[in-house]
Amino acid sequence: MWTKLKTNILFNKFKYVFKSVRKCRFSTKTKEISFLFKESVNILDKKYVVDEWTNVTPKVVSFVGRNLYLKNGNPLYFLSQGIKNFFKDYDHFVFNDPVVDLKANFDSLLIPEDHVSRQKSDTYYVNKDYVLRSHTSAHQNHCLETKSMAFICIADVYRRDEIDRKHHSVFHQCEGFKLYDNKSPQLIQSGISNIFDNHSTLKTDTKQENHSQEAVRAIESEMKTTIESFIRYLMAEDLPMRWVSAYFPFTHPSWELEIYYNNEWIEILGSGIVEHKLLSNAGYTDKIGWAFGIGLERLAMIRYQIPDIRIFWTNDTGFLCQFENITHLDKIVYKPISSHPQIYFDLSFWLPQDIFWCHNDFYDVVRNIGGDLVEQVKVIDEYTNKKGNTSNTFRIIYRSHERMLTKDECNVLHKKIEQYVTDNWKVIIR
Numbered sequence: 001m002w003t004k005l006k007t008n009i010l011f012n013k014f015k016y017v018f019k020s021v022r023k024c025r026f027s028t029k030t031k032e033i034s035f036l037f038k039e040s041v042n043i044l045d046k047k048y049v050v051d052e053w054t055n056v057t058p059k060v061v062s063f064v065g066r067n068l069y070l071k072n073g074n075p076l077y078f079l080s081q082g083i084k085n086f087f088k089d090y091d092h093f094v095f096n097d098p099v100v101d102l103k104a105n106f107d108s109l110l111i112p113e114d115h116v117s118r119q120k121s122d123t124y125y126v127n128k129d130y131v132l133r134s135h136t137s138a139h140q141n142h143c144l145e146t147k148s149m150a151f152i153c154i155a156d157v158y159r160r161d162e163i164d165r166k167h168h169s170v171f172h173q174c175e176g177f178k179l180y181d182n183k184s185p186q187l188i189q190s191g192i193s194n195i196f197d198n199h200s201t202l203k204t205d206t207k208q209e210n211h212s213q214e215a216v217r218a219i220e221s222e223m224k225t226t227i228e229s230f231i232r233y234l235m236a237e238d239l240p241m242r243w244v245s246a247y248f249p250f251t252h253p254s255w256e257l258e259i260y261y262n263n264e265w266i267e268i269l270g271s272g273i274v275e276h277k278l279l280s281n282a283g284y285t286d287k288i289g290w291a292f293g294i295g296l297e298r299l300a301m302i303r304y305q306i307p308d309i310r311i312f313w314t315n316d317t318g319f320l321c322q323f324e325n326i327t328h329l330d331k332i333v334y335k336p337i338s339s340h341p342q343i344y345f346d347l348s349f350w351l352p353q354d355i356f357w358c359h360n361d362f363y364d365v366v367r368n369i370g371g372d373l374v375e376q377v378k379v380i381d382e383y384t385n386k387k388g389n390t391s392n393t394f395r396i397i398y399r400s401h402e403r404m405l406t407k408d409e410c411n412v413l414h415k416k417i418e419q420y421v422t423d424n425w426k427v428i429i430r
Contacts, residue, residue, distance in 0.1 A: 041126055043099055053128040055120050059368045060132070060158060063170040064098055068312055069154055073320050075300045075332075076172055076312060080154050082234050082328035083174050090176070091151040095139050098132050098156060105131050105138045108282075109250040110275055121358040124158045124169075132158035136175035137250065137293060143177065144282040150178040154296070160360040163377040165308045169367060172296040177274075178226075179289035180219060190218045195288045208252050208276055215288060216273060220253070223290035227257060227271060235259075235303050236331055250275050251291060261302055269294035306334045308401070310372055316402050340404045342375065345414040348393040348430035349421060357425075359392075365420055366396060370413050375399040391430050 041048045041056060043064055069080040084092055106118055116122060117134065124132040133139075136153045143151045153175040161167045180187055182194055195215040203209045207216045224243060232238055240260035244267075248254045251272025258265040271292035279287055297309050306312070311319060311334075318337040326332060351357060359379065366377055374396060381393035396417070398410040421427050 043126065044097055046097075046099070048099070048126045048130060051127045053120065053125040055160075055364075056124040056126055056132060057364050057368050059364075059371065060124060060169050063156070063158075063313075064132075065096075066313070067096070067156065069156075069172050069296060073323050074312065075304050075306065075323055075334075076296050078323065078326065078328040078330075079234065079296050079300050079303070080172075080174070083152060083154065083230075085328065086230050086233050087150075087152045087176065089150070090178070091143070091146070091148040093139065093143050093146075093148075093151055093153040095142065095153065095155055098158060099126055099130050100133045100138045101130055104141065105133055105135075108141045108278070109137055110278055111249045115249070121360050122160055124160060134159050135293060136173045137291075140175065140177065140250075140278075140291070141282055144279075144284065148177075152176050160364065162359070163363050163366065163374060165310075165376065166298075166301075168297070168309045168313075169364075171309070174294050174296060175291065176227075176294075177289065177291045178223075179274075179279075179284065179287045181287050186222055187215060187218055190214070192218055203252070206253055208273065210276065211273075211288065216253075219273060219288055219290055223271060223273075223292075224255075227269070227292055231257070231259065231268070234299060234328075236329070246270060246272070248272055250278055259302075266298075266302070268298055304332055304334045307336070308375070310375070311337075311401060313372065314401055319401070337401055340399060340401075342397050342399045343405055343407055343410045344395055344397040345410065346380070346393055346395050347414065347418055347421075348381070348391055349427040350389050350391045350430065352425050352427060353389070362394065362421070366417055369416050369420065370396070370398065373398050373400055373405065373410070373413065393430075 037050050037054060037056070037058070039050055041050060041054065041061065043061060068074045069076045071077050105123075106115075111117060123134050126132065133155070135157055136155050139153050139155070143153060155173065156170055157173045158170055161169060180195065187195065192212065192215050195212055196210050197212040198210065200207075200211070200213075201209050207213050228241055231241065242258050242260075242265065243255045244258060246254045246256045248270055251274055254270065254272030256267050257269050257271065258267050260266075269292050271290065274289045274291050276288070279285070279289065297312060300306060300312070301309065314320075316337055319334075322335060323332065363377055366374055376395075376397040378395050379392050380395045382390065384390045396414065398405055398413070418429060422429060
């Protein structure tokens, strides 16, 4: 969850939490959104009892098991092969089941109880005890239990998010992790004999309590050098990069790496020195380490110049044939397969008054009904009348990458969305 775990205390500094707090209130629309799951949810042949926390939708569950990063011919596969090749000396872990308990997804990572990422507006809850993992960090402890000193983990992750060309409710992430102790050659060569300083008991901006400042500097240097080399290898070009200080609950100090692409700085990963409490809880009391988390789609969209995140999920041969008989080393530029025009309809309604509600509730309804024919949903107007009632106008943009849509068929979908929010949320259409 690296890029979205910005503290709600520092929301003025970190844009994700500011956006989340601004647009979302705690959602209680569970039963309506998961309307096809009346009693239980089946995920990979396992049955989970539905309760008041369940907000996972049938559309999202349909993505489970697709494992695009394991499908030869998909750009994400080649990117994952490049990752595995670069980190060939690391242990490689695969966790096909995306359902994890709250301890794995939150508690073991020291994520506070009141953190925005725990809210139903941000995370897909299977029920009160289980979620669809929202980051590969949920498997850190699983990997550490094997006594691995260096590992990577690639998997599909799930988050409730907006709908546009850069966001999808399901995407893929890689977790990288490396540990050191007093016998590690990297520290010995730097003249560091002890990674801990028992005389330093205060946490500062540059290190954790009890960590030696010299050890942290050495580990930070190795981490940044490794990651920069990794990105250059994966992107097959020497893009300008810069490190920006950040905050994550499970690392300190922490940084984000940005690359300069198309005349703008783009954040591509989060990283940092692993919180010692996290390691101690896992039984590693004499180690220090670093970790990073990176999204595959964001890199693939840049490397292969793919403009829309939905394209990764298509079975269109016009897309897949462009990635036949290649390796992760080949420089491929995606050739657009859709020249079909967009069709859009607007939907305005007064927001529910007697319940808490957030935009992600509406987005999930649109995903469930419109599926991959919906390219984007955005709020184009917000109005509050003298009585204090607020309405939003949502623009829903439809476009298929495989065929030309007609206004009539898009209108059918649009009317279903309108009917759903009217019947189930009792809203008044403007």
